Structures are given as structure tokens and as C-alpha cells.
Amino acid sequence: MSKIMAVNAGSSSLKFQLLKMPEEELITSGIVERIGMKKSVFSIKVNGDKIEETTTIPNHGNAVNLLLEKLIEHDIIASYDEIAGVGHRVVHGGDKIADSVVLDEEKIKYLEGIIDLAPLHLGPNLTGIKAFQKVLPMVKHIGVFDTAFHQTMPEEAYLYAVPYDWCKNYKVRKYGFHGTSHKFITERFAEMTNKNVEDVNLIIAHIGNGASICAVKNGKSIDTSMGFTPLEGIPMGTRSGNIDPAVVEYMMKVKKKSVKEILNYLNKQSGYLGVSGLSSDSRDLVEATKKGNHQAKLAIDVQAKRITDYISSYNNYIGGADAIIFTAGIGENAKYTRANIGKRLSGLGVEIDDERNDCRGIEKKISTDNSKIDVYVIPTNEEVMIARDTLSLI
Numbered sequence: 001m002s003k004i005m006a007v008n009a010g011s012s013s014l015k016f017q018l019l020k021m022p023e024e025e026l027i028t029s030g031i032v033e034r035i036g037m038k039k040s041v042f043s044i045k046v047n048g049d050k051i052e053e054t055t056t057i058p059n060h061g062n063a064v065n066l067l068l069e070k071l072i073e074h075d076i077i078a079s080y081d082e083i084a085g086v087g088h089r090v091v092h093g094g095d096k097i098a099d100s101v102v103l104d105e106e107k108i109k110y111l112e113g114i115i116d117l118a119p120l121h122l123g124p125n126l127t128g129i130k131a132f133q134k135v136l137p138m139v140k141h142i143g144v145f146d147t148a149f150h151q152t153m154p155e156e157a158y159l160y161a162v163p164y165d166w167c168k169n170y171k172v173r174k175y176g177f178h179g180t181s182h183k184f185i186t187e188r189f190a191e192m193t194n195k196n197v198e199d200v201n202l203i204i205a206h207i208g209n210g211a212s213i214c215a216v217k218n219g220k221s222i223d224t225s226m227g228f229t230p231l232e233g234i235p236m237g238t239r240s241g242n243i244d245p246a247v248v249e250y251m252m253k254v255k256k257k258s259v260k261e262i263l264n265y266l267n268k269q270s271g272y273l274g275v276s277g278l279s280s281d282s283r284d285l286v287e288a289t290k291k292g293n294h295q296a297k298l299a300i301d302v303q304a305k306r307i308t309d310y311i312s313s314y315n316n317y318i319g320g321a322d323a324i325i326f327t328a329g330i331g332e333n334a335k336y337t338r339a340n341i342g343k344r345l346s347g348l349g350v351e352i353d354d355e356r357n358d359c360r361g362i363e364k365k366i367s368t369d370n371s372k373i374d375v376y377v378i379p380t381n382e383e384v385m386i387a388r389d390t391l392s393l394i
């Protein structure tokens with residue numbers, strides 16, 4: 001039995017889970033928030049209860065020290081030696097990293113060299129990795145990358161139709177994100193249906209606050225809706241998804257704003273929030289839709305339309321999917337949204353069964369027996385995927 005720590009470090013937060021492997025049992029989870037601010041908050045689950053305290057945590061190094069001390073204080077581990085390895089969620093692996101890797105000096109240097117590809121997330125990820133490596137130098141640290149699963153996309157899928165040297169010299173191309181989740185779902189579907197992963201053809205709709213669709217052929221990602229950044233693709237909680245890039249210049253002009261400000265609108269004030277003018281949370285929108293709110297319904301419908309556009313096109317691209325999978329916060333929980341998307345897929349012969357669809361957060365087939373493509377809900381688990389890869393590399 002090994003205890004593996006799965007870590008997700010942001011600019012001011014650090015989420016962690018400690019898992020018992022290979023059993024894949026969650027031992028504890030927690031989060032350090034507001035790192036570097038006046039009042040930092042540390043919370044951890046002990047025997048099912050959430051314990052929270054407010055304290056001062058100036059940097060990520062302090063956060064790691066505190067979290068390890070708390071594991072000992074709450075009798076979750078007896079000493080640091082019990083932690084067999086640490087798996088770090090890393091947002092970007094550039095065009096060189098196609099799988100999880102041991103984070104040695106060379107890999108860290110490579111990642112530092114591509115920070116510009118994801119400046120808001122990769123920098124904080126590296127800060128978290130280094131903080132953990134300093135406190136736990138005796139174990140291996142593994143990087144598990146949001147982009148890695150999509151490195152199998154063919155050139156025709158990842159290349160934008162822009163001057164070729166943009167990709168060659170400046171690494172401008174589609175990378176895709178949520179790869180850890182799409183990989184988890186692919187493996188889980190293979191397991192559920194007793195197939196080899198190489199025989200699995202899927203369309204995965206990972207719909208949470210962030211959302212992406214993935215086309216999986218023979219167990220590999222061959223296209224996905226997010227691109228150079230997570231802004232591309234379908235509309236999300238606060239992101240616009242695809243728009244004509246000329247809108248950026250036009251809105252800069254009429255609103256007298258900078259590129260940065262307009263991109264901020266596209267990232268933080270668009271999607272569900274922008275269209276509804278109400279909320280970025282799908283629960284609020286479903287509730288308002290039921291009360292007759294036009295813009296709330298529109299926000300859901302604009303996304304559903306784009307999701308079905310991707311699903312239809314990916315079904316063609318992979319030559320017919322074995323199944324369509326719904327996952328993540330909305331995919332796992334929002335039956336209204338699943339039914340809405342299902343209806344729009346009638347052209348593909350998809351039929352959602354209302355009774356089967358009346359479920360939340362469980363693994364289940366929700367299509368009718370007559371449906372031409374099976375539709376499932378499968379809860380994702382990125383932390384388990386991180387812990388699996390970490391276990392196999394230590």
C-alpha cells in the first residue's frame with residue numbers, strides 16, 4: 001500500500017488529496033486558499049468533517065509545510081516518510097510532453113521555458129512543485145499534464161490555418177486541456193465495457209465551469225474543442241468559446257479598451273454569465289429557465305447548440321462513436337442540460353431515456369435501448385488519474 005499525494009497548485013491556492021494506492025481510496029482532501037494574502041484559509045477533511053482555520057500563509061512553501069504538519073497533527077500520517085510520491089497537476093506540457101513524467105531538473109527547465117504558453121497557471125504550478133520538492137526531497141515528484149492526452153492529435157487537427165511559421169517558430173497550435181479527465185473517462189469506459197482501450201471510440205463532453213469535448217479514436221485523442229488556451233471551443237461558465245477574432249479589435253475600438261481588457265471579458269464575463277446576465281452557475285440558469293427567464297434559457301441553448309455541433313462533427317471524424325459520455329459538474333449533475341443536448345442529437349439517432357436520465361453523479365447509461373449511439377454519465381476523477389500515473393512512475 002502506498003500513500004500518494006495529488007496536488008493542484010494555483011496562484012493563491014493549493015488543493016490536495018491523499019490517496020491510498022493502488023486501492024484508489026481517498027484518505028483525506030483539503031485546500032489552502034488565499035496564499036500570500038492577509039488572511040489565508042486552510043481546510044482539511046478529517047473523518048468526514050471539514051476542519052477550517054484562518055491563519056497567515058505568506059507563500060507556497062509555508063502552505064506545503066503547514067499541510068504536512070496538519071496531516072501529522074490529525075493522525076493521518078505518522079511521518080513524512082509515509083508519502084510515497086507526489087503527483088502534480090500541470091496545466092501545460094507544450095508540444096514535447098505527451099505523457100506523465102518524473103519532474104527532474106531537465107523537465108522543470110523545459111517547463112520554465114514554456115511559461116508564456118500558460119502564464120496564469122504554469123507559473124503557479126511550478127511554484128507549487130518546487131515548494132513540495134523542497135519539503136519532500138526524498139520522494140519522486142510526477143507531473144500530470146492537462147495537455148498530454150491530446151498530443152496524439154494529428155497535424156490537420158491541431159494546426160490553425162495561419163502562417164505555418166506561427167506553429168513552427170512560436171508554438172501557436174491547438175493543445176487542448178482537461179486531458180487527464182478525458183483519459184480517465186476513456187480508461188473507465190474500456191473497463192466498464194470489457195474492451196481494450198485501443199478499441200474504444202468515444203465523444204466525451206466534459207462540461208463543468210470549464211468545458212471541452214474530446215474525440216477519442218482507438219483510445220487516443222484525435223481532436224478536442226479547447227485550443228491554444230482554454231478559451232477556444234464551446235461557451236462555458238464565464239468563457240465565450242469560439243468567436244470571430246475580428247470582434248476583439250472592433251470592441252477595443254467602440255469600448256475604448258485594451259486587448260487585455262477585451263480578453264478579460266471573453267474569459268471572465270462571457271459564456272453563461274455573459275449571455276444570461278445572471279450567473280455563471282448552471283443551477284441558477286436551470287432554475288431561472290424553469291421560471292421563464294429568456295436569457296437564462298438562451299445561455300443554456302447557445303452552449304447546447306455548440307456542444308451538439310462538436311459532437312456531430314466528431315462523430316463523423318472518428319467514423320462513428322461507441323458512446324457519448326457526459327462528465328464533470330454539469331455533465332454529471334444537470335439532467336436538464338443532458339436532455340436538451342440529447343434532443344438536439346436526434347439526427348444521429350440519439351435517444352435519451354427520461355427515466356434513466358433522472359440521475360446525479362453516478363455511472364449510468366442514460367440512452368434508450370433503441371438509441372443509435374449509447375449515452376452514459378461517467379463521473380470523472382482527475383485526482384485518481386494523477387495518483388495512478390504517479391504510482392506507476394515511482
Ligand code: ADP
Nearest residue numbers: 207208209210280281282283328329330333334
Ligand atoms: P470546474 O470546471 O470548476 O471544475 P465543475 O466540474 O465543478 O467545474 O462544474 C461546476 C458546474 O457544475 C457549475 O455550473 C454547477 O452549477 C454545476 N452543477 C453542480 N451540481 C449541479 C446540479 N445538481 N445541477 C446542475 N448543475 C450542477
